[in-house]
Amino acid sequence: MEKTGVPKYDTHRIYYWDDAELVGSHKLPQLAPQTLIPHDVVSFNERNAVKDPSEHWLDFFIDDDQFERCWTEFERGMVGDSNTERNSWRSLDRYIPQLMRFEGVIGTDYSMFPEMLPDQRNWNCARNRVFAYRMQRHGIPCIPVASWCCEEDWDWCFDGLPEESSIAVSTNGCCRNAGTRRMFRRGIDELIRRKRPYAVIVCGRSFPELEGCEASLMFYPSFSQRMKERIHGR
Template identity: 30%
Template sequence: EAADNSAGIHFYLDDYQFERFWNKPGLYIDKLSQFDCVLTPDFSLYQDMPLPMMMWNVYRSRLLGQMMQQLGLTVIPTVSWADERSFEFCFDGLPLNSTLSISTIGVKKSDKANQMWQRGVLKMIAKLHPKQLLVYGGQVDFIYPDGIDVVYYENDNIRRLRGL
């Protein structure tokens, strides 16, 4: 089927759905190059995950992003974190004053999840000073600092479930 190539590709999916991209990136990068931009894979970071696994998932996201960028794709980094421990490395290797992507998926589940997400957003803004944030998963109750262009994208899976 024909795809809308004037669109961006995201990896806000369950990890198993794009693990094959990590295993054989060469099979997928050519296809991905047909689109306007690609967000780096959002390998999961969980608060109960051992620190080395979190670091591994951040590394994998950065490496695939670098590979795509070196091959001429327009890459938008995805930023994710789990807790304060992950703040030590989860922002490393990301550009300053640029466009970044974050997700609000799971943030509405609990006050604790929302508070950790907000702490991460504030830390990311303080370290990376993004000019634009692409926020996947819809709006949450959060006021971004002035000067950041915030663009919201609804969660595709929720839209499909609702029949929209």
């Protein structure tokens, strides 16, 4: 990384991608391949209720605000017995000891919506890559996540994903109508064409448009599916 001489304050989190190989037009961190298949997956917001984390994988296919704290968290407090307010930024590294207790982690899935500005979608994609890179840097088995919302994202949204690796995706929010289902399927086909994944791990429900994929898709239930099953007993 080029040194500018300007202080890098913690709020920018630049150290998250120290020494990463940056690839593609938007310079996203290149991730290492992971030929792993997750099992017994729980979500980040369930992590404290798991009795034996080493027998589970953990994912982030939940609302962004439930794991935003992993990127940066502002803490207000007092210093000792004085009335001096202490403001500090808590970071992803605070959560790494918790995440290391799990057998593996599926990377973050910061949202990419058509209503967003293109640069907002790119930033969320970049954060997904950076998170996975940080996990791998700490020796945590981490399956990368691929996401997109429209065809124009394909110019950069697959950059940094490893070839011939397990890659995770989610159908959350993609089942609402025929248009979103078709776009998801087209993105899956593009992912397969570009990255030739070892396995495509799908969190969520299947739908008819996914039939006939060139690669087999391995499904597991999303957090909302699991909650409904618990409530209704099925």
